Amino acid sequence: WNYRAEDGGGIVLDMFPHWAYVLENLFGRVEAVTARAVTHIGERVDEHGRRYKVTADDAAYAIFEVAGGVIAQINSSWAVRVNRDELVEFQVDGTHGSAVAGLRGCRIQHRAGTPMPVWNPDLPVTEPFREQWQEVPDNAEFGNGFKTQWEMFVRHVVEDAPFPYDLASGARGVQIAELGLRSSAQGVR
Structure with a gap:
């Protein structure tokens, strides 16, 4: 996993595109996202034993509104047991x-x-x-x-x-991740 936001890391970018197609295939297209992305573990150790500061979100708490009135709550975390x-x-x-x-x-x-x-x-x-x-x-x-x-x-x-997973399907997944990050950034602190 990439724990540096500046390198494109973060659990929202990693997992929300997956949740988009899971929800779409089970219930319908995602129409809205409310999310809170956080970093619970602020320092990690790389494969060479060097400590570094984490700049990417390692947990996300989201509510997805799906077509037809379905509400899905999905929590994603790299810090879960x-x-x-x-x-x-x-x-x-x-x-x-x-x-x-x-x-x-x-x-x-x-x-x-x-x-x-x-x-x-x-x-x-x-x-x-x-x-x-x-x-x-x-x-x-x-x-x-x-x-x-x-x-x-x-x-x-x-x-x-x-083939159902075309460029538009991939773009929807990235859009869901971007909406989740935007929602988190605009959230009440």
């Missing part, structure tokens, strides 16, 4: 249920199966919340996503096959 089942997970909450999807698995809970626990801060939680979700079975085997995209691109170049 993973405490979840997979390296990346997305929780989607809707009026009829929720899903938590990672790179390998997905769990769901329908509205009708959602428990109505009584919250008491003076007592430990006794509800087995995770156990109340259902695993979505693997009905198909999916290959490596990066390999699949490369194969699609090669077919596009050689056979003129359709």
